[in-house]
Amino acid sequence: MKNLLTVLCILFLSVVTYSQGKVITQNFVAASIQNNKGGEDANRRLSIYLPPDYETSTQCYPVIYVLHGYGGTDSLMMSVWFNFKELLDEAIKTGKMRPMIVVAPNSNTKLQGSFYTNSSVTGNWADYIAKDVVQYIDKNFRTIPDRRSRGLCGHSMGGNGALKLGMQFADIFSAVYALSPAVLDWHGDFSLASRGFKRISKLNNIESIVKGLNESNDFDAFFAAVLTAMARVYSPDVSNKGLLANLPVTYVGDSAVYHPAVINEWEKQFPFHMIDHYLPQLRSLTALKLDWGRNEDFSHIPFTSLQFSKKLEAYRINHFAEEYIGDHGNILGGFDGRIFNELLPFFDKYLR
Structure with missing residues (x-):
């Protein structure tokens, strides 16, 4: 009986170990940010989630790139704000999504936000994500190096970035999900009267x-x-x-x-106005979704998100858009939140 209990304990521990992925951090020098005039550090950190079977298999994986919001960092996005690791472990364990690599790049700046935009002063932050980070991950990890196996998502400023880069780099990413995307256009608390x-x-x-x-x-x-x-x-x-x-x-x-x-x-840089110039790219995406909370802390987000969706609809661009009862972040994390129940299944469905 004692031996049987020992075997059962070993089997239980093996299952627990198997069900746990891990988050590692790596630093690299981003060529797109080097030699900028704004004093921004080109040495960038990545927080990378590797699925449970990564080290024991030879499998190649789809990759989801996660863009943090204003004032955030890769580690805050991955581990503190929404605890992606716990959500990813459970989603893979329960079959909500198959094993994938998830990457959160650090895009914080002196003013706490890059807005994922190329700049002659602060460096080329759009290229940093779509070129430097993607190339680094493809080179150093077992990825499926194909746009159909790359997803892009983000929250707030990161949601803005996901929509923006999804248009600019539709040849790199195929599925895009924006959570509470900020500053899509002027309105309310984000206006010229600020x-x-x-x-x-x-x-x-x-x-x-x-x-x-x-x-x-x-x-x-x-x-x-x-x-x-x-x-x-x-x-x-x-x-x-x-x-x-x-x-x-x-x-x-x-x-x-x-x-x-x-x-x-x-306005040329606002995603709402960019739609007019990126119609073929938007139509080429496998899937596009944005959502926002009805009780948003930032009044411009519900209005501009709806307007963004209506403009896509007017152009007959397939997408998903949803308003839910929540504020800027209170319904996102946890096992009853939108990341676990909406975002991760979205990428499981639309990435190859």
């Missing part, structure tokens, strides 16, 4: 804006940092010594001055 622009005009240097973000809990300081980060990628200008960027709105005292040329530069 008090963040006034705060930027008053401070007019990176150090003071970063200090304000770190020391203040108010939305003005938050949006000042967000808008400055966006300016450095949407309207970079090295001749502006304070910000290395131009702003769509500046202030003379309490009076706003609008700059149509810069506004136009920003």
Whole structure:
């Protein structure tokens, strides 16, 4: 009887061990960010989930790339905010998805957000994801190096990035899922009337804006940092010594001055406006989905997400769009959340 119990314990431990994947971190130098004028570090970290059988098999795997939000990092996205490892282990164990590699690249910057956009000041952050990271993963891990086996997703700023890169690099990624995608277009708390622009005009240097973000809990300081980060990628200008960027709105005292040329530069980078120029790419995607919470903390997200979906619909681009009862992040994690029940099965279905 004792021997039988020992055997059963060994079998149980073997099952538990088999059902656990692991998260590793690796650093590499991103060629697309090297030699940038904004002082951004090209040495980048990746958090990589390897499925339970990775080390004991010779199998090649599909890859899901996960883009973090503003102020986030790869480790926060993978382990702290949503605990991807626990969700992935359980999804694979229960058959919600087959074994896959999941990669979260660190895209944090001095202003805490790259907005996944190529910039003459801060470096080429779109190329960093779609070229540097993908090539590094394909070279160093057993992937299926085919667009049909690559998925792209993200939350908030990362949702914006997923939609944007899905359009720009439809030859690299085939399935895209955006969770609560931020700043798809102007609206509500993200508008030209934002008090963040006034705060930027008053401070007019990176150090003071970063200090304000770190020391203040108010939305003005938050949006000042967000808008400055966006300016450095949407309207970079090295001749502006304070910000290395131009702003769509500046202030003379309490009076706003609008700059149509810069506004136009920003709108060209907004995913809502990009749709018009990427119709073949959007139609080539295997699957596209976005969702958002009805009780969002950021008022622009529900409105612009719906408008984005309506524009896709007007162009007859197949996609999924859904509003659910929740806020910016409270319904995403956990075994009853949308990552486990919607996002992971989505990629299981649409990746080869």
